[in-house]
Amino acid sequence: MSVDEVIQIIKKRRSVRMFRRAEIPENIIKNIVDCGRLAPTARNLQPWRFVVITKRPVLESIAGLTDYGKFLKDASCCILVFCENTKYYLEDGCAATENILIGAQAYGIGSCWIAGDKKPYTDDVAKVVRAPEGLKLVSIIALGYASKETVCPQKKSLDEVLVWENW
Numbered sequence: 001m002s003v004d005e006v007i008q009i010i011k012k013r014r015s016v017r018m019f020r021r022a023e024i025p026e027n028i029i030k031n032i033v034d035c036g037r038l039a040p041t042a043r044n045l046q047p048w049r050f051v052v053i054t055k056r057p058v059l060e061s062i063a064g065l066t067d068y069g070k071f072l073k074d075a076s077c078c079i080l081v082f083c084e085n086t087k088y089y090l091e092d093g094c095a096a097t098e099n100i101l102i103g104a105q106a107y108g109i110g111s112c113w114i115a116g117d118k119k120p121y122t123d124d125v126a127k128v129v130r131a132p133e134g135l136k137l138v139s140i141i142a143l144g145y146a147s148k149e150t151v152c153p154q155k156k157s158l159d160e161v162l163v164w165e166n167w
Helices: 003-012 026-037 056-065 070-074 089-106 122-128
Strands: 048-053 077-084 110-115 135-146
Touching (some): 003 089, 026 048, 026 089, 048 056, 056 070, 056 077, 056 122, 089 110, 089 135
Antiparallel strands (some): 048 077, 077 135, 110 135
């Protein structure tokens, strides 16, 4: 794969909230999670733990707990990113989450990052999957094949967000 192909995967990634009911092969899910496992991590602590949910009743249960993730009930699966409560758990978990989103895009699988950390439902989601004590839910990632083309919302131009050296 060329550098241009990798850059295009990143630039084409969109949040998908409408999915076709189609199963994602297990080997692809494992490869996507492996992208998260290989994310950068402070002091190489690798505090993450990943939970893959494919059973419809569990997807529906977690969707019902969220405030803005009701669409999760229609996803093919979701990945919960938990981290041990280390000093940089949030940064590490977010890096793993972004790697998962990019890995999914490389396979042509739609994804959406549903907030986790600091949301009132994090403990309830942890209970659903019987997460060990001390783990913090960083993100819920919906995965599935998009049911329609996703349009990118207007993004600021590079000139609006880039400064060289200082303001």
